[in-house]
Amino acid sequence: MMSRHELFIVLNNLLPLFILVFGITSSWDTPTLTEATKHDVGRRKLATQNNPGFISIDCGVEEDYLNGETGIYYKSDKDFIETGENHDISASASRNNYYVVQWREYGNLRSFPDGKKNCYTLKPEQGRNNSYRIRASFLYGNYDGKNEIPEFELYVGVNYWDTVRLPSLWYMLFLDIIYFFTADTGYVCLVNTGLGIPFISALELRLSNESAFNTTYSVALGNVRASDLGISSNHSFRYKDDGYDRIWQPLQFPSSVPISPSLNIANQVDDLYKVPAEVLRTAIQPVNGSRSLNYTYYSSRFPFSQYLVCFYFAEIEETARQDRLREFTITLNGFKIGPITLEYLKPLPVSSQNLPVQGVINFTIDATEESDLPPILNAMEFYQVLPLPYSPTDPTDGDAIMAIKQTYNINKDDWQGDPCLPKEYTWSGLTCRFNGTPRIISLNLSASKLTGAISLSFSNLQAIESLDLSYNELTGPVPEVLAQLPNLKVLNLSGNKLAGSVPQSLKDKSDDGSLVLRLAENPDLCQMDPCHDKEKKKFVVPVVASIVSVLVLIFFSILIVFCMIRRRRQQEPLIKSSEEGSFKSKNRPFSYSQIVKITGNFTTVVGEGGFGKVYLGSLNDEAPVAVKLLSPSSKQGFKEFRAEVQLLMIVHHRNLVSLIGYCDENGKMALIYEYMANGNLRQHLSDTNGNVLKWKERLQIAIDAAYGLEYLHNGCKPSIVHRDLKSANILLTESMQAKIADFGLSKIFLTENESHISTCPAGTPGYLDPEFHCSGNLNKKSDVYSFGIVLFELITGQPAIIRIPDCGVHILQWLSPIVEKGDIRNIIDPSLQGEFDVNAAWKVVDIAMSCAQPASIQRPDMSLVLTELKECMAIEMAHGRTQRVLSNMTTSSNSPEISLLNVDSELNLLNPIPR
Known part of the structure; x- marks a missing residue:
């Protein structure tokens, strides 16, 4: 038994590591910090060699250094990311928190005030086809003096990882994930959701044991916690005790008592999971002679999650050497494992691979009737299974666009991470196709200050359909290899300093109509055939x-x-008006005779509005298009027509209908759009439609439309107000992707300070902001109101104005008393026949109600609406997985195996630091 004095000395020596993990301040006298400057170059080299498979990044510092306490060599993050600002934790945080002074990696951070997505690029030496444990650390510490804790999202690769939420200024958050690298380069991205500036304190990567954790390209494991049982102090273990640098935290297990440790187990540790000997030295057993250990864990944040549970056993009691049997079984969520027999000082891991552990973790460890000793448990780990639904951009396209970025030194804030994914953060100027593996189909680098020759890397974008390099400083010849791009339909090289002859292969494609080739304003480029040298x-x-x-x-x-x-x-301007001014279109021009040919002499009408009719057409007998023909007798239609052209020339987004070309010939005006094969949303929600939209499809349509509207409001500078958002103006592609259309009434905020648009009557009854009738003004919150009505249409299947005999009732008047009764099944469209998750449904109803508030100041911004809808989809998808698992369980045999599943990041929030 140690004396109090001896115990004090031991705890005092362990305090620095304890402070690192738990962030607890102390008034004890502390040892002097060993600074990296006290170690020579040879020591640093040795530290690097002793950290195989490690990448340790201290975010926000300029110089690399060795942490003498942990033996880990930290690198500055300046070589891993191109954006952001360095900051130190506030002086009060440094004074009040001893560990900030001792542990350099948490005394500073990098913040990202610019851009929606900022990404760290990781290139481990071991490369692809390996699993890595990635740990991101966050300590706000009031670095900006605002006392406002931000909230933002974290992505690994192209998939959502977690949301960073800190409960206090001094809270330390560790987020861990075991992730399988499918390429030599990986990304960790911080995404601004509009709730504060993202930041990060440290980012660490460790080579993991792939055979122990079966992560793949479609599944990752979020580490909730690694629990050390039976330890009497608050001491925690990590590297160097743990070669994988897991943080083993003490856990007070219910109804248990600790077992005295053995001192000889270190020589026996040789298991697949490499649990530290220091962790296995202690264990727990039932209290008061009981023969059972019980534990239950439930996450309110992730009620439908799947889990991997790992149990670690090692017989450490001397009595077990005296022919006394310790045998037990594990019952995990109703499935029995065992019996399990322990041998003295021989570690035994048991994991729940192939066993469906979902929603709640509930286990009991029971001694068998033959057992002489009660059960024990030395340690355990929980992991939460994180599905990775999206694949990164095609590697050939990714390598090509990265080479282009490097060749021309393109420094756009959003050109970070994967080019195409996440969908809402596709690089500016890029359009991608998302059928399976994303491919780049359009690249617009017009007026991007490109210099030098046209890079041959453009020829590696094999799926590209449109390439715009106009109005740069490009020199040299036009590469003939561009003619070999199989899908290229538009090549714009206007306004450069190109020279030489145009390749004949490009001329031939231009002559046969398969390529729109633009070469104007290149004074030294010979476009004649042949070029004459006098x-x-x-x-x-x-x-x-x-x-x-x-x-x-x-x-x-x-x-x-x-x-x-x-x-x-x-x-000449596409549309001229002495009253309205003029403008030019950069889109492809068509003659009226071509319009007649495209539409088959205006055979098929697919729509009609105040401007005129919309006809179905076809370009070169390939992709169908929609042709909007302006009626000469439509005065209001002319104004809407002109406004639509003006806006569609400057806005480009996957959830906005794209303008392909135009016609302006002798007063005959037409616009050509991509064809939306599945019509508009209102048609699919009508009683006459035989194909009922499923609940998940409705959620996805709502998310798509929210993306488009959020882009108009917050992605465009200046912002754009649609002013006529309704279900009839939300069109659907063949794959049911939703896109917003009909911009005839849209307006641009002329200045960023402008809070509203004074306007003549606009919009559609049922969707129009109620404040408009009082103020005559429309703003972004007016669009939010209209979006709320569209959500109610998706929820109920009813139109904005419900027709009843002799009158019409607004959907809110009809719905409000039903919502007050709290019966969700009377709210949701009965044609769904109850096939929806109740939690997700109520959340969508709440979102719609907040959008449709009568006072605009009470309505949320579209960024928040989009975030909430994405959470609804996550709930719905988790519900779907639960139903599938339960279905499989009812049809499976009675001899289950053990499965690879996961746990909750709430336990990853380490103890807050007392001030």
């Missing part, structure tokens, strides 16, 4: 030479006049 022409007879010279002069004069006329026509 200095090489030789004429034997002077008279003939004179005649030819005159003819050449006449020819070039005619050519110049022709070019001037053509250029003047090209520069």
Whole structure:
């Protein structure tokens, strides 16, 4: 038995590590910190060699250093990320928290005030096809003096990892994940959700044991906690005790007592999970002679999660050497494992692989009738299974766009991480196709200050359909290899300094109509066929030479006049109005005869509005298009028509209907759009539609529309207000992707300070902001109100104005008393026949109610609406997985195996630091 003095000395020596893990301040005298500057270069090299498979990043410092207490070599993050700002924790945090002074990696951070997505690039030496434990650490510490704790999202690769939420200024948060690298490069991204500036204190990567944790390209494991049982102090273990640098925290297990440790177990540790000997030295057993250990864990944040549970046993009692049997079984969520027999000082891990542990973790460890000793448990780990539904961008496309970024030194804030995913954070200027593995189909680098030759890396974008490099400083020839791109339909090289001849293969594609080739404003680029070099022409007879010279002069004069006329026509405004002004379109021009041909002489009408009719068409017998033809008799239609063109020339988003081209010929005006094969949302919700939209489809449509509207409000500078959002203006592709259409009434905020738009009557009854009738003003919150009505249509299947005999009732009037009764099944569209998750349904109802508040100040921003809808989808997907698992369980055999599942990040929140 140690004396109080001896115990004090032991605890005092262990205090620095204890402070690192738990963030607890102390008034005890503390040992002097060993600074990295006291270690020579050889010590640093040794530290690097002793950290195999480690990447340790101290975020927000300029220089690398060795942490002398842990033996871990930390690198500055300046080589891992291109954006962000370095900050130190506030002075009060440093004074009040001893560990901030002792442990350098938590005394500073990097914040990201600019951009929606900021990503760290990780390139482990072991490369792809390996599992790694990634730990992200966060301590706000009031670094900015605002006393406002931010909330933001964390992504690993292209998939959502977790949401960073800190309960106090001094709280220390560790988030761990075991992640399988499918490529040599991986990303950890911080995403701004509009609730504060993201930041990070440290980022650490450790090579994990792949055979112990079967992570794949589609599944990761979120580490909730590693629990050390039976330890009498608050001491925690990590590297170097644990080669994987897990943080083993003490856990007070209910109805148990600790067992005296053995001192000889270190030589016996050789198991797959590499549990530290220091952790296995202690254990617990039932209290008061009981023969059972019981434990229950439930996460309110993740009520439908799947889990992996790992139990670690090692016989450490001397009595077990005296022919006394310790045998027990484990009953985990109703499934029995065992019997299990322990041998003295031989570690035994048991994991729940192939066993469905879901929702609640409930286990009992019972001694068998033959057992002489009660059961014991030395340690355990919980992991939460995190599905990874999305695959990264096609590697060929990813390598090509990265090479282009490096060649031209493109420093756009959002060009970080994966180019295409997450969908809402696709790189600006890129359009991707998401059928399976994402592919880049459009790249717009117009006016991006590109210099030098056209990189051959563009030719590696094999799926690209449109490439715009116009109005840069590109020089040299036009590469012939661009003609080999199989899907390229538009190539815009106008406004550069290109020289030489245009490759014949590109000319041929342009002549046969398969490629729109734009080469204007390249003064040194010869576009004639063939190019004439007058200095090489030789004429034997002077008279003939004179005649030819005159003819050449006449020819070039005619050519110049022709070019001037053509250029003047090209520069004429698409739509002219003495009252409304004029504008130019950069989209592909079509003649009226081509419009007639595209629509088959206006055979099939697919829509009609105040502007005129919409016809179904086809370009080159390939992709169908929609052609909106302006009626000459429509005055209001003309204004809407013009506004739509103006906006669609400057906005581009996957959830906004795309403009392909236009026609402006002798007063005949038409716009060509991508064709939306499944019509509009209102059609799918009508009683006459035989195919009922499933609940998950409705949620996805709501998310798609929210993405489009959020882009107009917050992604466009200045912001854009749609002013006529309704279910009839939400169109659906063949794959049921939703896109917002009909921008005829949309308006742009002319200044960022402008809070509203004074306007003449706009919008559609049922969707119009109630405040408009009082103020005559529409703003972004007016669109939010309209979106709330669309949500109610998706929820109930009813239109905005419900028709009853002799009158119409607004959907809110009809719905409010039903919502007050609290019966969700009378609210949800009865055609769904109850196939929805109740929790997700109520959450969508709450979102819709908040959007449709009568006072605009009470309505949320679209960024928050989008975040909430995504959480609804997560709940619904988890519900679906639960139903599938339960279904499988009812049909499976009675001899289950043990499964690989997971746990809750709430336990990853370490103890708050007392001030």
